[in-house]
Amino acid sequence: MDLEPILEDVSEGELSVAEARERIEGFTRVDDFARFDTRREDRNGVPEVVLAEGKRPADVASIAEQAIEKEDRVIITRIDEETKTALEDVQSSAAEVEWIEQAQIMVLRTSEYEPPVTDGTVAVLTGGTSDIPVAEEAAVTAREMGCEVETIYDVGVAGIHRMFAERHQFDDADCIIVAAGREGALPTVVAGMVDAPVIGLPVSIGYGAGADGKAALLGMLQSCTVLSVVNIDAGFVAGAQAAQAARG
Amino acid sequence: MDLEPILEDVSEGELSVAEARERIEGFTRVDDFARFDTRREDRNGVPEVVLAEGKRPADVASIAEQAIEKEDRVIITRIDEETKTALEDVQSSAAEVEWIEQAQIMVLRTSEYEPPVTDGTVAVLTGGTSDIPVAEEAAVTAREMGCEVETIYDVGVAGIHRMFAERHQFDDADCIIVAAGREGALPTVVAGMVDAPVIGLPVSIGYGAGADGKAALLGMLQSCTVLSVVNIDAGFVAGAQAAQAARG
Amino acid sequence: MDLEPILEDVSEGELSVAEARERIEGFTRVDDFARFDTRREDRNGVPEVVLAEGKRPADVASIAEQAIEKEDRVIITRIDEETKTALEDVQSSAAEVEWIEQAQIMVLRTSEYEPPVTDGTVAVLTGGTSDIPVAEEAAVTAREMGCEVETIYDVGVAGIHRMFAERHQFDDADCIIVAAGREGALPTVVAGMVDAPVIGLPVSIGYGAGADGKAALLGMLQSCTVLSVVNIDAGFVAGAQAAQAARG
Amino acid sequence: MDLEPILEDVSEGELSVAEARERIEGFTRVDDFARFDTRREDRNGVPEVVLAEGKRPADVASIAEQAIEKEDRVIITRIDEETKTALEDVQSSAAEVEWIEQAQIMVLRTSEYEPPVTDGTVAVLTGGTSDIPVAEEAAVTAREMGCEVETIYDVGVAGIHRMFAERHQFDDADCIIVAAGREGALPTVVAGMVDAPVIGLPVSIGYGAGADGKAALLGMLQSCTVLSVVNIDAGFVAGAQAAQAARG
Amino acid sequence: MDLEPILEDVSEGELSVAEARERIEGFTRVDDFARFDTRREDRNGVPEVVLAEGKRPADVASIAEQAIEKEDRVIITRIDEETKTALEDVQSSAAEVEWIEQAQIMVLRTSEYEPPVTDGTVAVLTGGTSDIPVAEEAAVTAREMGCEVETIYDVGVAGIHRMFAERHQFDDADCIIVAAGREGALPTVVAGMVDAPVIGLPVSIGYGAGADGKAALLGMLQSCTVLSVVNIDAGFVAGAQAAQAARG
């Protein structure tokens, strides 16, 4: 880090001591206990995504408010009815509100927001329709990181002709995410056909032994083709890693 | 059970008391502790298969000897070098010795043996070459129960065009066994294409999480197609059940 | 597939381009994301069963509507009060409504529906009364695939004389499904007595170690008799596989 | 404890200080680190059984030597060839050597040994022949605790008529131990037929999911009849508890 | 079974054909699907206990009604508010209603009921106060099977002097049940001090790794003293087995 310009600004009274400290330390103290990492996007090129599930609606709203102020854009995932209501105030202060119904995801942007641009392309496939919410989380993340994203849903191995019929849609992608629950076989079949990196995204559906994505995760780890894997339902991680690989 | 003929034979001195007791009870006392079930093949139509693995060579030989005497045929599986030597005496008393090198299986038959005849056909597929020993155990069992057996090996999902190219070989089978380790995806893909019952046979290969057939077993239980499953490496069970279904 | 008749119909204006595409590809695009597999019943002879559990009532109704339109019959399982209400409209458009109270299953048929006919017979046994809802799912599936189905409930091993007393009811079945929770011993005992294929169907009851069908599943996989197994509570899979085997 | 007689013996020089300390503390210091519990048999009525498996042959011999000196009898289980040789010296100092070949168990007694006498009877059943070594460990323990022991082996549920035929042998026992591996169903069936306490003894046989006694243990814990259970292969614990219950 | 008296009663018109069938078969058909085992108490000496948890209140009431009619007594466990209301009608037809508040257990008896009498004594200990509901289930079961029951609660190993102080209360029991959650150490300590059989009863309390009774169950199975075990929360099984052992 180049300290001199910061210190000069302080000596000239153009930067407060508190702000200078924040810039040097690389984080902001929030409410006496949290430490917001202000250099993360710089270091990793990964946007902050707010997982609403498991948080109180009011907290989601206040985190979203902070995030949009600092980064001019915020992505909020798994929003239920109550949280959606709590977000109404925040929405009104955003220039642009995008609501992805199927996945219960909201993206807010200020008028200053300049989206990143890359020449990376990412394809997102799913085995069934129940995998779509998780797949959308991946797709939105990759798109917000500047990639072009193609989605090809419900092409699982129980009727494998459907995937072959849509092959032209993912054949040239720079990175391919394949979301699947149950036995999770689709990523293996796809990875056997392409030369781009394939990321397996297990989805927590199914019942009985191996339920909740466990069989899918183990199957992808055991794949006889070349595949890397993220945790069950980790759409955000899959999308961010795919974008990192695709923007090359 | 029709008791009268047995009792008449006893009263006429044509049947010893000990043998009559055995017939009525349906089992033979062996060496003061074991009770050999003499009605099993009648009830289930399933031959006795001797699993040599984990038994002492001499014990395998003596079980084989008893079995061939009572049933005119015996199938012995997972035979190592030492056991093979121990079986030499038994072989000499058999009219026919069949040795299946790849699967380390031996079938012995007397000259009296009359093989069962059915019009059932069973196909046995494997994902890779490591699955073959277990698949052969299934194939031999089904064949010895009177079915015609077709084997189609090494057609797994990493290069799925191989399976499509051989489809004519299993399309008309009455029952299909699909053996696979690692992620165990092949049974699901096959079951999505046929209308015969498909039995998934997980194989204990692979390393890391989900190794030793665990991922394969869970994946088959979670299959999004119609599939029943046997335990890991249970080639004999898969073969016997397939024959029961196929001989219909 | 015979492409010529389809293409001729297109050239003669008797088939729209969209419908021709669907027939050739073998699936229908639904609402821009799902791909309904239109050849499944042809390929597998297995009807679509709609699992209501975990779906929103409105979605169940719309899937049921589509299904009845395309296949003249639909089976809906695990229906709660709210879903039952949501299905009222769909019912009114069906010629025949069958409601199986004990298992919360509904079957709807149009007047055009022609049930499949086979000469297969399937017996369905349960260990206790808690296993009945899952057993009924299997029974309905097999019956709808054209098999004659006999049910023999509450004959578990704690009072094993009950099963012996009913043996005449399942002795001649072409395939036998045995549903059991807790220790899941009944399928093993039954399979030791018959020569038809037996399918073990573990049920998610019980508490403590091995609860929720886990002990039952492992016990059936470890069975010392010939048994294949489906996942815990997978009544539909058991019923479909039994019908495939029985209709031989 | 009645201290006075001990202290009087010390004061009269009839008891050394070291021995008095041992009697009061209830244990003996061995080689500066171990503390042999000299009151265990008094408190629990349970003999010391030496598990040879996993111990060095010389250690087994020296433990056996100590034990026979203090208790006039010692039971040693799971003895391999090397250990058997190491025990030769100890044998020569015993008045009576009992060798149970099938279970690789040895019992040594001095001429002073007075066996306990009770009017308890214990029956020990097994599902198969592989369960016998563990069952014998239970049987020997119960017999050495003064019970009359009846063994009924190889009567498992795959051919359940064998168990019914031998029912008279265990019907009047005060306590019944049932050893079983694989799916472990036999204890449940037996417990459904008798009014004596039944102890399930899972055995570590089998392969695949639920192997090594795991399915058997879970099945016994989930039993729909009244059953208590000991750990996998814990023949000694089953035998000792059965004797405690039977000797009433 | 002595068939003649039954058949004579039929021939003399003193017994209906339906009832004769029931007596010979040993079970009653209920509502076309259930088969009530009418010989269980005779065979096992174990009363029917109705577990209300997981059943619909109306079903609990109707099962209770049937049971009291057939056996003159019924024990109902884990009763919530709604079920208690549903049981009001049944109560009114009982001569005696016993309500055990702490354990939410109800025992109903007709005026004809004759309790079994044995000379067995059972002690029930718990580690903490959270173990009491499960312990009471065991205590009620043993008492209803004719044993004298002593309860000694909250004497766990965190303050082990409490157990020593109460030792005189369980020292002479014929059988001892020790209920414990968390690490489940109390049964081991108790079993090291007595010569009666000790049954470990793990309780589903605690959080984190080994929660819900899992650590307690494994610890009891691994106990270095002589202990048999029932499943987590299986108070009824522990009580019934203890009574079987104690009434000796």
Next chain:
Amino acid sequence: MDLEPILEDVSEGELSVAEARERIEGFTRVDDFARFDTRREDRNGVPEVVLAEGKRPADVASIAEQAIEKEDRVIITRIDEETKTALEDVQSSAAEVEWIEQAQIMVLRTSEYEPPVTDGTVAVLTGGTSDIPVAEEAAVTAREMGCEVETIYDVGVAGIHRMFAERHQFDDADCIIVAAGREGALPTVVAGMVDAPVIGLPVSIGYGAGADGKAALLGMLQSCTVLSVVNIDAGFVAGAQAAQAARG
């Protein structure tokens, strides 16, 4: 224990028989079933902490009442709205009520309460903000045992510069508690930098494989630095052990 003064007080009528019994036995009988351990704080120097989660509000209130009467202070954790209301009466009888909002913990003290004083210092770190409630439970416990406590929250390894920036706050602590969920890496990194004992405190957050603190717990057990561990969410145990080590 010095019995004479107690017995003298009894003989002089200054102590009731009941109280004398309590002092000698070291516990109080409560409501006929519980046995309150009155010597615990003396023996362990650890205060009683009441975990409200999973208890009925009224029970929490009555336990708190008893505890404050006997120990002049009580700590109640994981208090929900309903319990907070139930505690209102108890609060009114306390001289001092401390409410820790973020962690839902309440501490009540009488005017007689004399806090322990030690010269021990404990630092409590967390990886994220979700770990704070559990960390606060640890912090309050250590503080109530007389230690000075420093908290440094939200300094996890995803932005590790935050922890380095705050290092001066924990470098001289006598004992350090590090709470972390997800992958639980922070305790390992901290323990690699200091010479005080570090206690890892896994927190039950996260989803998918290794969720609910499981990955964190295993990671801490496998740590390549020197670390001891408590169970998932066991803030009280971590705090009490840290205070025991720090007060040295």
Next chain:
Amino acid sequence: MDLEPILEDVSEGELSVAEARERIEGFTRVDDFARFDTRREDRNGVPEVVLAEGKRPADVASIAEQAIEKEDRVIITRIDEETKTALEDVQSSAAEVEWIEQAQIMVLRTSEYEPPVTDGTVAVLTGGTSDIPVAEEAAVTAREMGCEVETIYDVGVAGIHRMFAERHQFDDADCIIVAAGREGALPTVVAGMVDAPVIGLPVSIGYGAGADGKAALLGMLQSCTVLSVVNIDAGFVAGAQAAQAARG
């Protein structure tokens, strides 16, 4: 596939029927049971790697021979002494033999072999020295796929200053593989510092709970930074995926 040139070659006698079949089908039949996938490298750009572990030395040699003949290069991993001897003949027919002692890997190349060239760079880090054999498998794979590979070993979190000191070596890599056993924290720390995709590679070291790479795998899946993961010890998969991402 362009069929015409193949068919023309056949018609002109320049291609045998057998070879034409192979090219059209895309696989070679080997010894009557295996089906070598001849299009894999074309489709995936991934070389065949022969895992010697678990194969018979003679089989490794013959697979290596086939592979070098078809692909002019072969990589063999985890070679023990016996296998190394068995490979001597194959070596003699290769133009170039590379032996990587530390990882027991051998690469053989013919004189015709033309290595792929890409501009991708891959960095491979390890936590400790035990992780190196697995890391080398990854490094060799990526290098053989045409990437420049930098290795930075033994920089784990127990002494995290080592990693910071070497940061310049991996800061500009296109893809980073981080191999770690035990608690597996290093990939998370690295991924928090860079914007290239990071692949976690768990290594099967450690003992106790979470041993053999299990804690490492779960920790990487739960990582609070962006990370994808391969199975335990899957060095080849990590290397191949990294090269796919890096060659972009």
Next chain:
Amino acid sequence: MDLEPILEDVSEGELSVAEARERIEGFTRVDDFARFDTRREDRNGVPEVVLAEGKRPADVASIAEQAIEKEDRVIITRIDEETKTALEDVQSSAAEVEWIEQAQIMVLRTSEYEPPVTDGTVAVLTGGTSDIPVAEEAAVTAREMGCEVETIYDVGVAGIHRMFAERHQFDDADCIIVAAGREGALPTVVAGMVDAPVIGLPVSIGYGAGADGKAALLGMLQSCTVLSVVNIDAGFVAGAQAAQAARG
């Protein structure tokens, strides 16, 4: 770090550039791949312990050689016969060789070695004799970190009077380690009696469910007293943490 003296030494030629680099970076490069952390003992006060198990004898010897040269002392654990021979050369260069037979541990010291001195005392207890090797590893580590160590072995809960009799030996220790396998109850009982921190050390003995220290680990994590825990068999970690706490 104070850089100036180092740089001055370099400028005056008293320190080579390579050595200066090592001091500034805080690690030594070994053989081109390892990075020996030269500041660890300074930071943590924990000595390097060499675990011989799983390493090649020659490697153990060379690591030991390096370590003794840099730190004047080295501790080597779990030494088998072959490794002991390999260490002969290293021994000859040490001034002092200590061999702890029972635990197969060797400590080597040069004549320059100055042991640390603290006033901390550590007690090490075990449940049985099989726990001693692991306990000795803990004891040696604590002693080598300058603590006085008392060992009290074989005082487990099966004969709990033995522990009470030895209580005076651990009552005043600054920190107590309790090693136990099987059900692992001893640490809980001890922690209920003292006010020093107690560290539970699970040991990998036992068979069946919960074997290999798993039940012991879970039981210690679930302990109802205040206890922290290290991984199974992690004697070194327990000893080092105890010394950190005790040296206060």
